[in-house]
Amino acid sequence: MSVPRTQSPTRARTFTQRFSATRRGARLARLLTAYQLTEWGHPHGTEAHDTVILVVAELAANAVLHGRVPGRDFALFLSHDENRGVVRIEVTDTHSAQPTQPHPDTDDNSGRGLLLVDALAADWGVRDRLGPGKTVWAECATAPRT
Numbered sequence: 714m715s716v717p718r719t720q721s722p723t724r725a726r727t728f729t730q731r732f733s734a735t736r737r738g739a740r741l742a743r744l745l746t747a748y749q750l751t752e753w754g755h756p757h758g759t760e761a762h763d764t765v766i767l768v769v770a771e772l773a774a775n776a777v778l779h780g781r782v783p784g785r786d787f788a789l790f791l792s793h794d795e796n797r798g799v800v801r802i803e804v805t806d807t808h809s810a811q812p813t814q815p816h817p818d819t820d821d822n823s824g825r826g827l828l829l830v831d832a833l834a835a836d837w838g839v840r841d842r843l844g845p846g847k848t849v850w851a852e853c854a855t856a857p858r859t
Contacts, residue, residue, distance in 0.1 A: 726753055726793035734781040734806070739773035742789045750800070753793045761855040764833050765800050768851050771826040772804040775812060775849065798856040799835065807846035811839055
């Protein structure tokens with residue numbers, strides 16, 4: 714006798730990886746995110762793909778530049794929630810300093826990463842983690858904006 718299902722099975726759509734806190738680690742995080750997004754049905758050139766890649770690039774760069782602790786890695790966690798139409802990005806590092814959103818002058822060459830995240834992500838924030846450091850997270854829409 715077969716047992717009726719009350720819920721249809723869903724495939725877990727998550728990705729987790731640790732990276733060295735180097736420019737090479739940040740680049741690899743971005744490249745693996747691009748691959749994962751394509752696997753999840755958001756290929757290169759789509760708005761969802763390009764938005765998530767930019768946000769991952771900024772958060773990974775911040776983890777390497779501002780969150781680096783010698784001998785420690787940073788972690789990337791991605792989850793794709795098709796029902797909500799979002800990809801959640803979490804970048805965790807072991808540095809205790811909280812990120813701040815600077816207000817760069819027009820002629821400054823840096824300091825716009827979190828402004829870019831704020832403009833592209835549907836929502837973002839920072840939370841403490843178990844152990845030293847913090848997790849910076851962002852959610853990006855995967856459905857086209859109307």
